[in-house]
Amino acid sequence: MKPILDRILRATGKPYHPQCFCCVICGKILDGIPFTVDATNQIHCIEDFHKKFAPRCCVCKLPIMPEPGQEQTVRVVALDRSFHVQCYKCEDCGVVLTSEGKGKGCYPLDDHVLCKSCNAERVKALTSHMT
Numbered sequence: 001m002k003p004i005l006d007r008i009l010r011a012t013g014k015p016y017h018p019q020c021f022c023c024v025i026c027g028k029i030l031d032g033i034p035f036t037v038d039a040t041n042q043i044h045c046i047e048d049f050h051k052k053f054a055p056r057c058c059v060c061k062l063p064i065m066p067e068p069g070q071e072q073t074v075r076v077v078a079l080d081r082s083f084h085v086q087c088y089k090c091e092d093c094g095v096v097l098t099s100e101g102k103g104k105g106c107y108p109l110d111d112h113v114l115c116k117s118c119n120a121e122r123v124k125a126l127t128s129h130m131t
Helices: 046-053 116-130
Strands: 009-011 014-016 035-037 043-045 075-078 081-084
Touching: 035 046, 043 046
Parallel strands: none
Antiparallel strands: 009 014, 035 043, 075 081
8 A cells, every 4th residue: 555666566457566466365476477366356376266266176175276387177077076087986996987998987876986897786786686
């Protein structure tokens, strides 16, 4: 709120002292560094924005965000849940599921994420008492 008498930084429609333009979470000065704003127009460094607003993996509970030095990431959405690629595994045998390769995808059963063979085993167990 002090007068700006030297260099002025304009961002988000407002003037700032360069040293006052910082992330609301970590306080890092963002002069010349990529930043973003949230829905309430608060300024965040990219890393803190992802930590705060990124979807969380339903397995490990960590935010699904880009690796350091990357700008994008991949998340898997299945059964209305979000997963890191490496956390998207069969609940029974732990094999990593993928859409690449025949029979390596997700074969859900009763809201469980399963591989093809574990799905078949569960179906077999469920139907064995019927015959």
